[in-house]
Amino acid sequence: MWTARRIKFPDCLHVTSGFLSRYLRLGPVTMAKSKFEYVREFEADDTCLAHCWVVVRLDGRNFHRFADKHNFAKPNDSRALHLMTKCAQTVMEELEDIVIAYGQSDEYSFVFKRKSNWFKRRASKFMTHVASQFASSYVFYWRDYFEDQPLLYPPGFDGRVVVYPTNQTIKDYLSWRQADCHINNLYNTVFWALVQQSGLTPVQAQGRLQGTLAADKNEILFSEFNINYNNEPLIFRKGTVLIWQKVRWLYLEKNGGQEESSGT
Ligand SMILES: Nc1nc2c(ncn2[C@@H]2O[C@H](COP(=O)(O)OP(=O)(O)OP(=O)(O)O)[C@@H](O)[C@H]2O)c(=O)[nH]1
Ligand SMILES: [Mg+2]
Numbered sequence: 001m002w003t004a005r006r007i008k009f010p011d012c013l014h015v016t017s018g019f020l021s022r023y024l025r026l027g028p029v030t031m032a033k034s035k036f037e038y039v040r041e042f043e044a045d046d047t048c049l050a051h052c053w054v055v056v057r058l059d060g061r062n063f064h065r066f067a068d069k070h071n072f073a074k075p076n077d078s079r080a081l082h083l084m085t086k087c088a089q090t091v092m093e094e095l096e097d098i099v100i101a102y103g104q105s106d107e108y109s110f111v112f113k114r115k116s117n118w119f120k121r122r123a124s125k126f127m128t129h130v131a132s133q134f135a136s137s138y139v140f141y142w143r144d145y146f147e148d149q150p151l152l153y154p155p156g157f158d159g160r161v162v163v164y165p166t167n168q169t170i171k172d173y174l175s176w177r178q179a180d181c182h183i184n185n186l187y188n189t190v191f192w193a194l195v196q197q198s199g200l201t202p203v204q205a206q207g208r209l210q211g212t213l214a215a216d217k218n219e220i221l222f223s224e225f226n227i228n229y230n231n232e233p234l235i236f237r238k239g240t241v242l243i244w245q246k247v248r249w250l251y252l253e254k255n256g257g258q259e260e261s262s263g264t
């Protein structure tokens with residue numbers, strides 16, 4: 001049974017540090033070949049297949065609610081999209097070997113180069129580093145994009161890793177995400193026009209759009225709302241691609257003030 005005992009603070013500190021130092025001293029020596037070593041065998045090998053493109057895709061957790069609570073504009077909130085892109089940019093700058101990123105709505109995909117050996121290609125390392133860097137950036141930069149809208153609770157992002165074996169499959173993956181952006185955005189643009197401009201209820205708007213094809217939706221937008229879908233902003237229709245750009249940068253040499261350029 002535990003009994004409450006009054007320990008003066010310095011005594012307590014002494015006891016704690018004595019305990020710690022004993023364990024730290026023994027730690028490396030005993031743990032290296034201890035009988036406990038076998039537990040490492042429970043760790044799964046999650047090395048991504050060699051020579052393949054590795055994709056980490058993040059997606060906002062329950063962003064339907066998050067968007068509502070934070071008064072995102074419907075169907076697209078430019079602040080939210082640009083904040084997502086700022087986070088993706090931070091991920092690309094802070095982590096290694098990401099060659100391209102693609103984002104739309106509450107998701108971003110990051111493609112690692114085929115020959116990347118970052119963290120020995122362990123999927124869990126790729127995914128957790130991307131997710132944590134992205135989520136912390138989202139909170140860190142929130143105020144830069146949502147000046148008058150306080151962040152009401154911490155957002156979360158799920159992540160998955162998928163490995164693509166050929167250039168064709170990675171191209172098709174990116175095309176698939178972009179097609180998803182297009183289909184959802186066309187639907188949402190008409191849906192919210194019907195609700196916001198024609199006064200339909202969400203259920204009525206949904207009913208009106210049931211069974212319609214892309215051409216029908218374009219027609220509704222044009223004939224009823226004078227909107228040419230092709231003139232909608234590209235960022236809404238196609239999403240955002242981030243790639244590295246080679247730049248020449250100038251610096252001044254200490255002596256002589258001569259300008260030189262260097263490729264990065
Ligand atoms: N109003 C508004 N909502 C957005 C915007 N971007 C994303 N969303 C919301 O975020 C949702 C993203 O869809 P999903 O990722 O499929 O759904 P989710 O609610 O995040 O749920 P899970 O991903 O399954 O956790 C959309 O359905 C919208 O409700 C935006 O710019 N404006
Ligand atoms: Mg989501």
Ligand SMILES: [Mg+2]
Nearest residue numbers: 059105106107
């Ligand atoms: Mg999503």
